[in-house]
Amino acid sequence: MHSFNQQSDQLTFYFSFRSPYAWLAFYRLSKIAPNLPVTIEYVPLFPPKPVTSNPSGNPNKTVYVAEDINRYANAYGLDLQWPKPFDTDWKRPHSSFLYALDQGRAIEFGLAAFMARFSEGKDIGQDNTLAGVAEQCGLQPDSIIQSADDRVVPTNQCRLIFINELPE
Secondary structure, rough: OOOOOOOOOOEEEEOOOOOHHHHHHHHHHHHHHHOOEEEEEEEEEOOOOOOOOOOOOOOHHHHHHHHHHHHHHHHOOOOOOOOOOOOOOOOHHHHHHHHHHOOOHHHHHHHHHHHHHHOOOOOOOOOOHHHHHHHHOOOOHHHHHEEEEOOOOOOOOOOOHHHHOOOO
């Protein structure tokens, strides 16, 4: 019997491709997950349109977050290149993640998408970036791009939710 969580053998990890902190957490979780006594449910979430949080709206916070993320990225041996533009159509990479999850390639897709975004500074809402991420994961680029634009989001293995729908 393990003492990690006697209530459940599952850890739910909510993340957004928008967040640099989620990038760092996803990366770290991918390294330690095989040694954890739980299964992990990956739940992508994204901000509703329009995005209400402008990362450059508070200059002091922007400087702090940039320094903090840079410090952690260096500690983890990750390159950091801030994406431009910072925001994109968030449904596209998150829906593509769900497709990758259905194909058994969720971790690979998540890592590649986060690396494209925060290590290479790419816009992960664009077809060419999603296609490159798909290729890195052994997925068909056309299928990933189609999943990015699907109006019906699969719900059999994972939930795609808005930030304001998180459980209390």
